Amino acid sequence: MKRKGSPLTGVASIALKEAADHMTSARMHLIMLLVLLTAVGAVYAAISQIKTTTAQDAYLFLKLFTVAKAPLPSFSSFMGFLLPILAIALGFDAVNGEFSRRTMSRILAQPIYRDAVLFGKFLGGLMVLAVALITLWLLMVGLGILFLGLPPSGADVARGLVYLAATLFYTGVWLALAMAFSTLTRSPATSALAALSVWLIFTIFWQMITPIAASLISPINPYDPMTMLAQFHTQQALARLSPAILYGETATMLLDPTSRSVGPIFMSQLQGALIGSPLPTMQSIKIIWPQIAGLIAGMLFMFTLAYVSFQRQEVRS
Numbered sequence: 001m002k003r004k005g006s007p008l009t010g011v012a013s014i015a016l017k018e019a020a021d022h023m024t025s026a027r028m029h030l031i032m033l034l035v036l037l038t039a040v041g042a043v044y045a046a047i048s049q050i051k052t053t054t055a056q057d058a059y060l061f062l063k064l065f066t067v068a069k070a071p072l073p074s075f076s077s078f079m080g081f082l083l084p085i086l087a088i089a090l091g092f093d094a095v096n097g098e099f100s101r102r103t104m105s106r107i108l109a110q111p112i113y114r115d116a117v118l119f120g121k122f123l124g125g126l127m128v129l130a131v132a133l134i135t136l137w138l139l140m141v142g143l144g145i146l147f148l149g150l151p152p153s154g155a156d157v158a159r160g161l162v163y164l165a166a167t168l169f170y171t172g173v174w175l176a177l178a179m180a181f182s183t184l185t186r187s188p189a190t191s192a193l194a195a196l197s198v199w200l201i202f203t204i205f206w207q208m209i210t211p212i213a214a215s216l217i218s219p220i221n222p223y224d225p226m227t228m229l230a231q232f233h234t235q236q237a238l239a240r241l242s243p244a245i246l247y248g249e250t251a252t253m254l255l256d257p258t259s260r261s262v263g264p265i266f267m268s269q270l271q272g273a274l275i276g277s278p279l280p281t282m283q284s285i286k287i288i289w290p291q292i293a294g295l296i297a298g299m300l301f302m303f304t305l306a307y308v309s310f311q312r313q314e315v316r317s
Helices: 011-024 026-053 075-091 096-100 104-108 114-148 154-184 188-217 226-239 243-255 281-312
Strands: none
Touching: 011 026, 011 114, 026 075, 026 114, 075 114, 075 154, 075 188, 075 243, 096 104, 096 154, 096 188, 104 114, 114 154, 114 281, 154 188, 154 243, 154 281, 188 226, 188 243, 243 281
């Protein structure tokens, strides 16, 4: 049977309705309060640390994102740890919640396709995440101007905006993952536990697994020094299967202009380079573009998995 009309009919309505539901839910308010408090605490600690240790720095504003003061980690570390929880909270019951409330058949009874339902739910969650990230970023800029007494430069703003976009793609990966589990399981509790388990593996345990796996795939030959480099490359490739690693490398390159590479640097590559001099913004973006592309690919892959699973499901009234 041939479709009639656009398959995206109704996407905007579902996305806006989904975003409105998230914005007014108590779950969203509690998690955002947690993220806001931790972000403000990290920024306050960074500002106090900058005032006592930094004299002059061309990229002083970016240190708000990376400077940490014990016992609090940096702002970017907080975002890498907490934002996946926010994304999972938005998407773990996106589909099976409709089935458990017996409202999916009512939604599909309207003149819209299944494509629009799932795509609208994903866009609605992504809109809420974008609003939350933009709010946090503007809060960071405002606090920096207020307490440091200087506005961000053009390079600071450019790097901050690219970092903001990369963070949105990073949270989009976990939102799509949660929605995929929401379509694969009929219980919201099961999908939430499954998504959180994957998050724990890739965020905490993955760095413990990759050295063991790399030593098995590329063992070191004591008579061949190049095997050490081969094992390092294998370990790095395995580590980059984790969205958290990709996001960490992206944040490091964008927020620390003195970083020159996300991998090993040979002495031949440093010939003629001024050690400690910052890289131009476009050069930093070119270096971490594969990481950003990897985050986008991961988000699209997980959404495709959710899409295929949802299209194969039977909906009964």
